[in-house]
Amino acid sequence: MYNRLLFHILTTTHDAGAQAAGHAAEGGHGGGDSHELPNLVTFINKSFAHHYDALIYAGVVALFMIVVSVITYRKRQLIPGRLQNLVEMLLEGLYNLFESVMGKEAIKYTPFLGTLFIYIWFMNLVGLIPFFKSSTSSINTTAALAITVFLYVQYTGIRRLGLWGYFHHLLGSPRDAVTWALAPINLPIHLVGELAKPFSLALRLFGNITGEDILIAAFVSLGIMFMAIFGSPIGFPFQIPFILLAMLTSTIQALVFTMLSTIYFVMVMPHEEH
Numbered sequence: 367m368y369n370r371l372l373f374h375i376l377t378t379t380h381d382a383g384a385q386a387a388g389h390a391a392e393g394g395h396g397g398g399d400s401h402e403l404p405n406l407v408t409f410i411n412k413s414f415a416h417h418y419d420a421l422i423y424a425g426v427v428a429l430f431m432i433v434v435s436v437i438t439y440r441k442r443q444l445i446p447g448r449l450q451n452l453v454e455m456l457l458e459g460l461y462n463l464f465e466s467v468m469g470k471e472a473i474k475y476t477p478f479l480g481t482l483f484i485y486i487w488f489m490n491l492v493g494l495i496p497f498f499k500s501s502t503s504s505i506n507t508t509a510a511l512a513i514t515v516f517l518y519v520q521y522t523g524i525r526r527l528g529l530w531g532y533f534h535h536l537l538g539s540p541r542d543a544v545t546w547a548l549a550p551i552n553l554p555i556h557l558v559g560e561l562a563k564p565f566s567l568a569l570r571l572f573g574n575i576t577g578e579d580i581l582i583a584a585f586v587s588l589g590i591m592f593m594a595i596f597g598s599p600i601g602f603p604f605q606i607p608f609i610l611l612a613m614l615t616s617t618i619q620a621l622v623f624t625m626l627s628t629i630y631f632v633m634v635m636p637h638e639e640h
Contacts, residue, residue: 420506427489482623507572538556582609
């Protein structure tokens with residue numbers, strides 16, 4: 367049923383998709399959207415969806431996480447039920463992972479880093495549900511997440527090191543005549559490195575999730591084409607192996623984003639504490 371409905375949708379939107387692809391090839395807007403499968407928001411208003419569908423699905427994921435958290439907290443028991451046990455296992459596993467990198471500081475940053483991982487993970491996976499969209503396939507979403515991490519890391523560095531200590535860190539933590547002589551060179555290099563971190567985080571996640579969506583959409587379209595060629599009442603599910611692969615890579619990408627963020631926090635903390 368899903369493939370038959372997609373066949374109708376993709377047929378009626380073929381010309382618009384071709385035009386969008388042409389604009390993208392010329393450097394225009396809408397680069398990856400024309401290669402993605404339609405989602406529920408697209409049915410309401412295409413121009414609206416083009417600008418706000420990623421925001422809507424990110425909000426849906428956030429609302430789902432809030433509801434699960436509230437239910438788990440209100441129904442918490444000494445002997446946990448299935449939901450509480452699942453949440454506790456996930457949080458304990460994340461804490462142990464962060465502790466292996468941050469040591470005793472993990473207790474302070476697990477709420478932020480753990481929420482970051484779960485949020486990105488769910489946004490990645492929700493796009494694998496028919497007629498849903500991965501918000502992380504939008505550069506706006508990944509850039510917002512990366513900027514949030516960047517600002518929090520810089521705030522942590524200033525708060526933990528002080529203004530002079532933070533500036534000293536940017537100079538490369540010089541301690542002798544040679545390192546002080548290299549400080550004018552280290553400062554711009556360090557500044558460029560700090561500014562490159564959010565770009566790296568945003569583009570890596572965006573590129574991988576967008577690539578997954580394009581690959582799955584291509585094989586869904588191939589299955590629909592074979593349905594039309596052979597007159598089959600159902601589509602050929604060529605996309606299923608790639609959906610299973612995307613489940614794995616979605617988890618890996620959420621983990622990579624989170625662990626890099628964890629390392630960025632460690633790098634701006636007083637070194638003697640680690």
